[in-house]
Structures are given as structure tokens and as C-alpha cells.
Amino acid sequence: MASSAPLHPVARQALLAALDEGWADPSRLYREGRRARLLLDAAREAAAEAVGCRPDELVFTPSGTRAVYDGIAGALAGRRRAGRRLVVSAVEHSSVLHTAAAHEADGGTVTEVPVDRTGRVAPGAYAAALREAPDGVALACLQSANHEVGTLQPVAEAAEECAAAGVPLLVDAAQSLGWGPVEGNWSLLTASAHKWGGPAGVGLLAVRKGVRFRTVPPNDERESGRSPGFENLPALVAAAASLRAVRAEAAAEAERLRGLVDRIRARVPELVPDVEVVGDPERRLPHLVTFSCLYVDGEALLHELDRAEFSVSSGSSCTSSTLTPSHVLRAMEVLSEGNVRVSLPRGTAEAEVERFLEVLPGVVAQVRERLGAPKPAEATVAPDPVPEPEVALVVDSLGKRCPIPVIELAKVIGQVPVGGVVVVLSDDEAARLDIPAWCEMRGQTYEGERTADRGVAYRVRRRA
Amino acid sequence: MASSAPLHPVARQALLAALDEGWADPSRLYREGRRARLLLDAAREAAAEAVGCRPDELVFTPSGTRAVYDGIAGALAGRRRAGRRLVVSAVEHSSVLHTAAAHEADGGTVTEVPVDRTGRVAPGAYAAALREAPDGVALACLQSANHEVGTLQPVAEAAEECAAAGVPLLVDAAQSLGWGPVEGNWSLLTASAHKWGGPAGVGLLAVRKGVRFRTVPPNDERESGRSPGFENLPALVAAAASLRAVRAEAAAEAERLRGLVDRIRARVPELVPDVEVVGDPERRLPHLVTFSCLYVDGEALLHELDRAEFSVSSGSSCTSSTLTPSHVLRAMEVLSEGNVRVSLPRGTAEAEVERFLEVLPGVVAQVRERLGAPKPAEATVAPDPVPEPEVALVVDSLGKRCPIPVIELAKVIGQVPVGGVVVVLSDDEAARLDIPAWCEMRGQTYEGERTADRGVAYRVRRRA
Numbered sequence: 001m002a003s004s005a006p007l008h009p010v011a012r013q014a015l016l017a018a019l020d021e022g023w024a025d026p027s028r029l030y031r032e033g034r035r036a037r038l039l040l041d042a043a044r045e046a047a048a049e050a051v052g053c054r055p056d057e058l059v060f061t062p063s064g065t066r067a068v069y070d071g072i073a074g075a076l077a078g079r080r081r082a083g084r085r086l087v088v089s090a091v092e093h094s095s096v097l098h099t100a101a102a103h104e105a106d107g108g109t110v111t112e113v114p115v116d117r118t119g120r121v122a123p124g125a126y127a128a129a130l131r132e133a134p135d136g137v138a139l140a141c142l143q144s145a146n147h148e149v150g151t152l153q154p155v156a157e158a159a160e161e162c163a164a165a166g167v168p169l170l171v172d173a174a175q176s177l178g179w180g181p182v183e184g185n186w187s188l189l190t191a192s193a194h195k196w197g198g199p200a201g202v203g204l205l206a207v208r209k210g211v212r213f214r215t216v217p218p219n220d221e222r223e224s225g226r227s228p229g230f231e232n233l234p235a236l237v238a239a240a241a242s243l244r245a246v247r248a249e250a251a252a253e254a255e256r257l258r259g260l261v262d263r264i265r266a267r268v269p270e271l272v273p274d275v276e277v278v279g280d281p282e283r284r285l286p287h288l289v290t291f292s293c294l295y296v297d298g299e300a301l302l303h304e305l306d307r308a309e310f311s312v313s314s315g316s317s318c319t320s321s322t323l324t325p326s327h328v329l330r331a332m333e334v335l336s337e338g339n340v341r342v343s344l345p346r347g348t349a350e351a352e353v354e355r356f357l358e359v360l361p362g363v364v365a366q367v368r369e370r371l372g373a374p375k376p377a378e379a380t381v382a383p384d385p386v387p388e389p390e391v392a393l394v395v396d397s398l399g400k401r402c403p404i405p406v407i408e409l410a411k412v413i414g415q416v417p418v419g420g421v422v423v424v425l426s427d428d429e430a431a432r433l434d435i436p437a438w439c440e441m442r443g444q445t446y447e448g449e450r451t452a453d454r455g456v457a458y459r460v461r462r463r464a
Numbered sequence: 465m466a467s468s469a470p471l472h473p474v475a476r477q478a479l480l481a482a483l484d485e486g487w488a489d490p491s492r493l494y495r496e497g498r499r500a501r502l503l504l505d506a507a508r509e510a511a512a513e514a515v516g517c518r519p520d521e522l523v524f525t526p527s528g529t530r531a532v533y534d535g536i537a538g539a540l541a542g543r544r545r546a547g548r549r550l551v552v553s554a555v556e557h558s559s560v561l562h563t564a565a566a567h568e569a570d571g572g573t574v575t576e577v578p579v580d581r582t583g584r585v586a587p588g589a590y591a592a593a594l595r596e597a598p599d600g601v602a603l604a605c606l607q608s609a610n611h612e613v614g615t616l617q618p619v620a621e622a623a624e625e626c627a628a629a630g631v632p633l634l635v636d637a638a639q640s641l642g643w644g645p646v647e648g649n650w651s652l653l654t655a656s657a658h659k660w661g662g663p664a665g666v667g668l669l670a671v672r673k674g675v676r677f678r679t680v681p682p683n684d685e686r687e688s689g690r691s692p693g694f695e696n697l698p699a700l701v702a703a704a705a706s707l708r709a710v711r712a713e714a715a716a717e718a719e720r721l722r723g724l725v726d727r728i729r730a731r732v733p734e735l736v737p738d739v740e741v742v743g744d745p746e747r748r749l750p751h752l753v754t755f756s757c758l759y760v761d762g763e764a765l766l767h768e769l770d771r772a773e774f775s776v777s778s779g780s781s782c783t784s785s786t787l788t789p790s791h792v793l794r795a796m797e798v799l800s801e802g803n804v805r806v807s808l809p810r811g812t813a814e815a816e817v818e819r820f821l822e823v824l825p826g827v828v829a830q831v832r833e834r835l836g837a838p839k840p841a842e843a844t845v846a847p848d849p850v851p852e853p854e855v856a857l858v859v860d861s862l863g864k865r866c867p868i869p870v871i872e873l874a875k876v877i878g879q880v881p882v883g884g885v886v887v888v889l890s891d892d893e894a895a896r897l898d899i900p901a902w903c904e905m906r907g908q909t910y911e912g913e914r915t916a917d918r919g920v921a922y923r924v925r926r927r928a
Contacts, residue, residue, distance in 0.1 A: 006487045015483070023470045023658070029766050029783065030775035062526030062665060063693030069682050094684060095692070102681035194694060200487070201526060201665040201696030217566035218533050220558060221785065228559070229527030230658060232665030235699070302493050311494035319493065321685065 005345050008197030011242035015199060018234035026231055027221070036233055043233075043240035050243045051173075051189060051206050052181040058206045059223035060236045064174045064192025067203035068095040070215070070227065071170055071190050075139045076103060078212035079168070083136020084108040087129050089121050089153065090331035091146050093172055097327065100141075109135060113142075118280040119151040119332045126169075127161035137167045144176040148315055148328040148341055149279030150288030152176075156184030168211050175285060177204075178246045179254055187211045193239035196246050197346065201232050202239040246346065254286040257344050260353045261289045264342060271361045276335045276441060287344040290315070292329075293364050294438065295373030295407050296338025304363040305340070310356055313341040317402050317430040324429040325402075335437035336430055337403035338364070371403065374410045392421040398455050402430035406438050413444065413462055420462050421447070427455030435460065469809050472661030475706035479663060482698035490695055491685070500697055507697075507704035514707045515637075515653060515670050516645040522670045523687035524700050528638045528656025531667035532559040534679070534691065535634055535652050539603045540567060542676035543632070547600020548572040551593045553585050553617065554795035555610050557636055561791065564605075573599060577606075582744035583615040583796045590633075591625035601631045608640040612779055612792040612805060613743030614752030616640070620648025632675050639749060641668075642710045643718055651675045657703035660710050661810065665696050666703040710810065718750040721808050724817045725753045728806060735825045740799045740905060751808040754779070756793075757828050758902065759837030759871050760802025768827040769804070774820055777805040781866050781894035788893040789866075799901035800894055801867035802828070835867065838874045856885040862919050866894035870902050877908065877926055884926050885911070891919030899924065 007015075022039045024032035041055070048055040061067040076086065088100050090112045100110045111133060113125045121142065130137055140162050145152045155171055162169040168187030176182065178196025182189060188211060193202035205226065207213045213226075220228040246253075261284075269275050274294035293301065298316025305312055313319075315326030316339040325336030342356070393416050397405035405426040413422055424435060432449065435458045439446035447459040471479075486503045488496035505519070512519040525531040540550065552564050554576045564574045575597060577589045585606065594601055604626050609616045619635055626633040632651035640646065642660025646653060652675060657666035669690065671677045677690075684692040725748075733739050738758035757765065762780025769776055777783075779790030780803040789800030806820070857880050861869035869890040877886055888899060896913065899922045903910035911923040 007483050012483060016480075019471050019476060019479070019663075023664075024775075028775070028777060029763070030770040031773075032775055062530065062696075065684060065693035066526065069692070095682070098682040098684060098692075105681060192694070194487070199483075199696075199698070200694055201699055203693075217569060218559070218562040220529065220562060228533070228562075229529035229667075230656070230664055232526075232663075232696075232699075234663070235665055235696075299493070306494040309495075311488075311492070311496055313492065 005194065005197045007199060008242040008245055008346075010245035011198050011238040014241035015234050015238035018237035022233035022237060026233065039233055039237055040231060043236045046240040046244055047204060048206070050181065050240075050247055051177070051191070051204065053189070053206045053208065056224070057208055058204060059226045060231065060239070061203035061205050061223075061227045062201055062229065062232065064190060064195070064203040065095040066227075067190035067192070067205040068093070068172060069099050071188050071205045071207070072096070072099045072103075072139065072141065073216045074207070074213045074226065075168055075170060075188055075211065076108070077214040077216055079138035083138050085111060085133050085135050085137040087111045087113060087126065087133070087137055087140040087167075089113045089115060089142055091115050091119050091148075091328045092141060092143050093147055093174065094327075096141050096143070096172055111137075115331050117278075117332055117334060119146050119149045119278070119328060120280055120283065121153055121158070123154050123157050124161070126158040127164070130161065130165040130167055137165070139170060140167050141170045141172065144171055144173040144182050145285045146279070146328060147175050148326055149290045149332070150175075150285035151280040152283040152285065155182055155186065159184040159186050162187075175288075178243065179250050179286065180247070188213075193235070193242070196243055198239035198242040199235045201235045249346070253346050257346075257348065258286040260344055260348065260350060261286065263353060264289050264357065267357050268360065271357060272364050274441065276437070278329070278332060278334045287346075288341070290339065290341045292316075292335040293338030293340070294335065294441065295368050295371060295403050295410065296364055297367060297371060297403055298337065298339050300367045300370070301338055301340060301363065304367060305359070308359045308363065310359070313343070315339045315341065317428070323401070325433050330433055333433065333436065335434055335441065337406060337434050338367075371407060373403075373407050392423050392459075394423045394425065397424055397426045397428070397431070399427065401428050402434060405431045406434050409435060409438065409460060410442075413442075413460070416462050418462050418464065422460045422462070424458045424460065425452055425455050426458065431458060432456065469658065469661045471663060472706040472709055472810075474709035475662050475702040478705035479698050479702035482701035486697035486701060490697065503697055503701055504695060507700045510704040510708055511668060512670070514645065514704075514711055515641070515655070515668065517653070517670045517672065520688070521672055522668060523690045524695065524703075525667035525669050525687075525691045526665055526693065526696065528654060528659070528667040529559040530691070531654035531656070531669040532557070532636060533563050535654050535669045535671070536560070536563045536567075536603065536605065537680045538671070538677045538690065539632055539634060539652055539675065540572070541678040541680055543602035547602050549575060549597050549599050549601040551575045551577060551590065551597070551601055551604040551631075553577045553579060553606055555579050555583050555612075555792045556605060556607055557611055557638065558791075560605050560607070560636055575601075579795050581742075581796055581798060583610050583613045583742070583792060584744055584747065585617055585622070587618050587621050588625070590622040591628070594625065594629040594631055601629070603634060604631050605634045605636065608635055608637040608646050609749045610743070610792060611639050612790055613754045613796070614639075614749035615744040616747040616749065619646055619650065623648040623650050626651075639752075642707065643714050643750065644711070652677075657699070657706070660707055662703035662706040663699040665699045713810070717810050721810075721812065722750040724808060724812065724814060725750065727817060728753050728821070731821050732824065735821060736828050738905070740901070742793070742796060742798045751810075752805070754803065754805045756780075756799040757802030757804070758799065758905065759832050759835060759867050759874065760828055761831060761835060761867055762801065762803050764831045764834070765802055765804060765827065768831060769823070772823045772827065774823070777807070779803045779805065781892070787865070789897050794897055797897065797900065799898055799905065801870060801898050802831075835871060837867075837871050856887050856923075858887045858889065861888055861890045861892070861895070863891065865892050866898060869895045870898050873899060873902065873924060874906075877906075877924065880926050882926050882928060886924045886926070888922045888924070889916055889919050890922065895922060896920065
């Protein structure tokens with residue numbers, strides 16, 4: 001799964017060793033303190049080397065989230081005079097978007113850079129955002145790779161565009177740092193150790209020399225005043241050691257996992273009807289693949305896969321506490337129902353992937369069966385046309401949750417003549433994303449939405 | 465040493481077990497996630513039981529410092545309407561004082577409650593502070609016990625005084641939670657796991673139901689929205705397990721350590737001349753004792769003790785990056801030069817304490833020798849009085865650091881007649897604290913300071 005990985009054996013060893021050697025306070029003068037200081041310095045040097053920065057440019061934080069919060073806040077404070085605008089992509093990790101929201105609530109302004117259907121920001125998009133900003137831009141943020149669909153972002157290009165505008169770029173490298181350093185001339189970088197198989201409780205924040213940065217108080221003297229609180233030394237040591245270890249294996253393992261993901265990307269649409277595999281097929285993380293299944297309830301699908309001992313995540317509305325599809329899928333304007341995110345841990349066996357491909361079709365069919373989803377054929381069967389082509393057929397899906405509105409739309413589309421219209425009434429957030437996505441997949445014409453007395457009316461014209 | 469302790473064996477076991485069971489994301493639906501959730505819930509229940517609150521009142525934070533920052537910020541934000549005044553004692557941990565400073569910088573106001581020479585706030589002091597506050601008080605903070613001198617604070621009384629005024633009380637229980645729950649009707653409580661032998665990277669924040677609290681954004685959905693970032697599950701599990709374990713041993717171990725500290729408190733003044741043992745002799749933590757040695761350089765003393773394999777801390781100016789004595793010793797108005805803080809880890813052997821008592825006198829004598837400190841006798845020898853009793857003898861100690869100004873004062877005091885005056889010119893921050901303290905210890909009259917062309921002139925009248 002994408003949100004964490006088992007502890008790397010090297011991390012485990014280093015953690016155990018450091019538990020004995022590294023319990024003391026590195027800021028103390030006596031021997032245990034000095035020994036702790038040496039361990040801390042060594043961990044910092046190793047991490048800095050892997051990041052590609054100077055040791056004195058890097059601090060350890062209690063989490064990747066905290067690195068993002070404090071990195072953005074410090075850069076915004078340091079550039080207060082330049083302006084209060086923050087530029088982010090629409091598909092950043094929630095930690096970045098939450099910080100942006102807090103900045104807006106505090107009177108700052110935010111520009112959201114859109115992405116294409118693969119989840120990638122267009123080259124030149126950051127330059128445009130900086131050019132068009134009505135006020136001074138303090139900071140721009142761009143993830144190295146997307147955490148839900150695996151699409152790599154054009155970080156080096158964005159860094160050039162930002163440099164040209166004199167704006168620092170913060171790169172959230174949480175997803176990619178274990179695979180390799182972030183290329184290009186970034187200004188700030190954040191990462192999270194448990195994403196590369198390191199321990200939880202360790203984030204990285206790198207701030208290049210020369211980048212204006214002012215830590216937002218309160219803070220103490222630890223980590224150059226940039227990350228307060230007693231250093232979690234054993235975890236830091238384990239984080240640095242495991243980063244070095246996964247990097248040593250990265251090239252070979254990336255190629256292997258990439259092959260497995262290619263297989264999933266190719267086979268799933270062949271094995272399962274009405275599936276949309278999302279994310280860039282080429283410029284992507286080696287281990288991550290995401291697809292959405294039409295007419296499927298994401299939560300039911302996850303539970304069935306879990307029963308088959310596959311641990312996957314989902315960006316479907318039914319799997320989120322807010323009952324809205326993931327902001328990434330929304331920004332990409334792709335199907336969100338029946339969404340499955342597969343993240344292959346290092347060392348995943350090919351046999352496991354084959355077993356997944358064996359199990360998936362039956363599981364999806366079973367969930368669709370239960371929901372009374374239309375058979376792939378069904379939707380395209382054209383029955384007797386109704387006499388009046390212009391009559392719009394209205395489907396009341398009010399109070400019904402994803403994927404029911406789309407299923408009901410699919411069931412009736414064949415009952416209106418080609419050129420006829422179906423209007424779906426729905427108060428489910430997912431419908432806004434999934435009805436247009438369905439039209440795209442089915443070659444029907446989506447004619448837009450308008451607010452109804454209750455919920456929203458989505459208008460679809462039958463094309464075939 | 466006071467700022468950390470070796471990992472408790474139980475913590476180590478729990479950590480290892482949780483490394484295998486608890487790496488997954490507790491917010492996920494699949495089995496590893498659900499298992500992680502169970503571990504997290506169990507750790508929360510155990511910690512809440514030890515704290516004496518409901519599990520849903522307690523969240524885990526990445527450090528005690530972060531618990532203090534976020535606890536105070538959340539309580540201040542939640543009580544914004546009541547006012548913007550924060551009441552703290554003058555001897556709180558720096559994390560509390562840093563938060564207070566940040567609050568002031570942000571336009572808030574702060575009242576500092578003074579302490580007596582034992583480091584204890586007077587009963588009624590909080591009631592007085594609340595009564596005399598010119599504006600609305602949002603929050604009051606009081607440590608359960610002081611981290612440098614071990615003095616217990618009247619938390620239960622302060623809680624009553626705050627309750628009577630309708631003001632919530634936040635108790636920083638970092639020093640005492642391992643020894644027992646905090647008594648009295650506190651509103652918020654913070655603690656730090658590595659202080660009780662748990663792992664680094666874990667703090668506790670308890671907020672009683674009914675206490676107005678608003679997390680300051682950015683934040684995410686983790687830990688009831690009160691502590692963002694991926695949960696450090698193995699560490700949380702180890703923290704809870706070790707808290708339970710140390711509590712089981714607490715009563716017996718406290719009595720044993722108390723005996724050893726009593727021995728240090730009694731013997732040190734007998735073995736070493738010109739020593740002031742500070743802190744409340746009765747109402748104190750079982751394992752912590754602090755004393756200051758006249759005419760001694762704290763850093764040199766620490767190094768000598770370290771060579772003898774004793775790991776102690778110091779609040780002397782020469783051991784701090786800012787070259788000022790610890791704010792705790794300043795607030796207590798006690799001697800800060802040659803300050804030694806001994807914190808006995810659980811299980812400390814009596815023989816170790818005896819060895820310390822054997823080594824200490826020689827080490828102190830050696831350091832004093834090197835500094836040319838006056839022999840205990842010397843200072844009291846009265847030589848031929850100078851003819852003019854009213855002439856003030858001026859000692860220029862400008863540019864000299866603690867303990868030199870006090871040493872030079874002691875050397876010349878005998879050269880003025882009884883009733884005569886010595887003026888010490890010093891630009892060392894420690895002199896402001898240590899010259900009056902020396903007068904107190906030596907029965908001389910401190911007549912105050914005034915700013916000189918360079919540094920400060922401290923006026924001392926010879927009484928004997």
C-alpha cells in the first residue's frame with residue numbers, strides 16, 4: 001500500500017544498534033551525549049548525500065507531514081517581503097494542500113496549477129502560474145511524483161521556471177526519494193522515511209543555502225532551530241541507513257517492479273471490462289499503479305481483495321471519510337468509482353502479481369453482480385426507440401451513492417433513441433466526476449450539469 | 465542525566481514486537497491497517513489509564529515539546545474569546561516559555577508567576593496572577609515538577625485556583641509522569657516518553673472533555689486532528705508499555721532513589737566547602753538533585769566528572785550556548801556558578817553514588833585550584849584596615865567570565881574594612897545572579913547594581 005511499507009531489514013538493524021548507543025541527548029557535554037552527537041552527525045551526512053545537499057542544509061523532522069508544514073511555513077515567512085502567494089499543483093499530497101489552506105485562512109493567496117488526465121502538470125505550467133500571478137509569489141511547491149497514481153512531475157523544468165522568476169521551489173519528494181535523488185535545481189525538499197522502508201517518525205527537510213527561510217516560532221535550539229523537540233536518534237540513524245540501503249538496490253528493483261506494473265497495466269483492461277487505468281504509462285514511479293472499475297463500489301472491492309489477502313488502497317468516495325473522491329482523481333477528471341491503488345513493496349514476487357490478476361476479474365464481477373450493474377453488452381443494446389427523440393428521460397438517483405447513479409444511467413441510456421437525452425438527478429459528489437468519465441469511456445456526449453431543486457441534474461445525450 | 469534516560473527493557477521488547485506488527489497505516493481498511501489500528505487503540509488506552517484520563521481525551525505527539533507547543537496553542541485558540549493572556553511560572557521548561565514568547569510576539573500577553581528560593585510557586589500565586597491580570601486570561605500553565613532542581617509544584621492547588629477563576633490549567637508533567645499520575649483537577653496535560661525510559665519521538669497531549677480546544681492549522685485527520693503526520697506506531701506501543709512498566713516499579717524505586725538523593729544532599733555540603741544545594745529538600749522528585757559550587761567553572765567541573773565517568777548536567781552560564789545561567793536558577797535567585805545537576809537513572813546502584821561522593825571533593829578542589837580560587841579561610845581573614853573606611857575598592861572584572869568575577873570579589877573583600885565597600889565591574893551575565901548569591905552565602909551585604917560605562921557595577925558592603 002502507498003501510505004507505508006514494512007521496515008527494511010537494514011533499518012531494523014540500525015534501529016536496534018542505535019537504541020543502545022543513541023538514547024542520550026546529543027546536546028549534552030558528557031560522553032553518552034557526545035556519542036549521540038556523533039551518531040546524529042553521521043546520519044545527517046548519509047541522508048544529505050542521498051538527497052544531494054550539504055549536511056548543514058538538512059534537518060530531521062518528526063514526519064514528512066511536519067517537514068512539509070514547517071518547510072512551507074518557513075519559506076513563506078522568509079519571503080514575506082516578496083509577497084504572500086503560494087503556488088501548488090492540484091495533485092499535491094494533502095499535507096501541502098492543508099498548509100496552503102491554512103495560508104489562505106491566514107490571509108495569504110494560493111494558485112493551484114492544473115494537471116492533465118495523466119495527473120501531470122504541463123511543462124511551462126509553473127512559468128505561466130508565476131507570470132499570471134496578480135501579486136508577489138513567495139513560494140512554489142511541486143511533488144516529485146504523485147502518491148496516488150505514480151505520475152512523475154517535471155520537477156527540473158519547474159525548478160528552472162521558478163529560478164527564472166526568482167521564486168524558490170519546494171519539492172515534496174516523499175514518493176520518490178527512495179528510488180533516487182530529485183533532479184534539477186530545487187530550493188527546498190521534503191521527504192518521509194517510512195515511505196522508503198525506514199522507520200515512522202522521521203521526515204527530512206532540506207533548505208538550500210541562500211534560500212530565505214525563517215522558522216515560525218515556537219522553536220528551540222535543536223536541528224539548527226528548524227525542528228524542535230528531542231531528537232529521535234535511533235529512528236534517524238535507521239532512516240539514514242535504510243535510505244542508503246534501498247538506494248543501493250534501487251536501480252535493479254525499480255526495473256523489476258516496473259515490469260510487474262507494466263503487466264498489471266496491460267492485463268487488467270484485458271481481464272476486466274470497463275476499467276480505466278490512470279496515470280502516465282511511461283513517466284511514473286516503478287511500483288505504483290492505479291485503475292478504476294466502472295459500476296463498482298470501491299469499499300466493497302477493497303474488502304473482497306482484502307479477503308483474498310491483497311492490501312490495496314482506493315481513492316473512491318465510498319472509501320473516504322468525506323464521501324468525496326480523492327482530490328487527485330478529481331483534478332485528473334478520471335473515473336473514481338471502483339478505484340484501486342496497487343503499491344508493490346520492494347521484493348514483491350511475480351507470483352503475487354499473477355495471483356492478483358487471477359483474483360481480480362472474479363472479484364469485480366461479483367461486486368458488479370451484487371450491485372446489478374449492466375453487462376458490458378447490455379448498455380449498447382438499442383431497444384425500440386421512443387417516439388419523441390427530443391424527450392429527455394430522467395433518472396432519479398437522489399440519495400444513492402457511487403456507483404449507483406452511473407449504473408442507473410448505463411441501464412437507461414439504451415432506452416432513449418440516438419440523439420435522445422438522459423438526465424441523472426444525483427446528490428452524490430462522485431457523480432460529478434464519474435458521469436462525465438463514463439460518457440468519455442462510453443462515447444456518449446456529456447452536456448453538463450445544472451443545480452436542481454434537490455441535488456444536481458447531469459445531462460447526457462446518447463451518441464451511439 | 466535529566467534530559468533523557470536509557471530505553472527501558474520493556475520498551476525495547478514492545479518496540480521490537482511492534483516493528484513487525486505495527487508498520488502499516490492505521491487509517492487503512494486492509495488487515496495490516498486494521499491490526500495497526502488495534503495496536504494504536506491499545507497503546508492509547510494504556511497511556512490514558514496511566515495519565516488518568518479517557519482514551520478519547522489523549523493523543524500521541526512526536527515529542528513532549530510538540531505536545532506543549534500544540535497543547536498551549538490549541539487551548540489559546542479555543543479560548544480566544546476569553547482573552548489573550550497566558551499565565552506561566554518563571555521556571556517552566558523552555559518549550560513552555562518559547563511558546564509564551566511566540567504568543568507575545570503574536571500580540572498576546574504573558575504573566576510570569578515567580579518562585580521562591582526552592583523553585584516553588586507560592587500557594588495562592590496562581591489565584592493572585594489570575595486576579596491581577598488586567599485582561600482576560602485564556603490559559604495557565606504549571607509544571608508538575610521542575611526539570612532542573614526537582615522541586616514539586618503545588619499543581620492541585622493551582623488547578624483549584626484556576627477552576628475558581630474559570631481558567632483551564634495545562635500541566636507539563638514531563639518530569640513526573642513516570643512516577644505517578646498528576647493529582648488535582650487539571651484541564652490539559654503534556655508529557656514525554658523518553659523521560660520515563662520510553663522511546664524518543666513520543667509525547668502525550670491530554671485535553672479533558674469540555675475544555676475549549678481548537679487545533680491550529682495546518683493539521684490532518686490523524687490523532688483526532690490534534691497531532692498531524694503518520695503515527696509512529698512502534699514507538700507509541702513501546703511508550704505505553706514502558707509507562708505501565710515503570711509505574712509498576714515506581715513506588716519502591718522512588719523510595720530507594722530518594723534515599724540516595726538524601727545522601728547526596730546531606731554529604732555534598734559536608735565534603736565540599738562553599739556549596740549551595742538548591743531545590744526543595746522535601747517536596748521534590750525522587751531522582752534529581754542540584755547543587756552549585758562557589759568559585760567553580762561549571763564546564764570544567766562537568767568535564768572532570770565526565771572523565772571520572774559521571775554524566776551530569778549544569779545550569780551554569782559557561783555550559784549554555786547563550787552564556788547566561790539557566791532561567792530556573794535565575795528565577796530562584798540562587799548561585800549558578802559550578803552548578804551540577806545529578807539525575808539518577810532507575811536502578812542506580814548505591815555504590816555509584818558513594819563513588820560520586822568520593823570523587824567530587826577532589827574534582828572541585830582541583831578546578832578551584834586551577835582558577836586560583838580563595839581558600840575557604842582566606843576570604844574571612846581581615847588584613848590591616850585601609851585608613852579611609854568609606855573608600856570603595858573597585859575590582860575590574862570586565863571581559864572575565866563566571867566564576868572569575870566572584871573569585872576576585874572574594875579575594876579583595878578582606879582588604880576593605882568592615883563597613884567598607886567593594887564594587888565589581890563585570891559584563892558577565894552570571895555575575896548578576898552569583899554576586900548577590902555569594903553575599904547571601906558569605907553574610908555580606910549586596911547593595912545592588914548600576915550600569916557603568918562598560919558592563920555593570922555591583923556594589924558589596926563588607927559586613928564581617
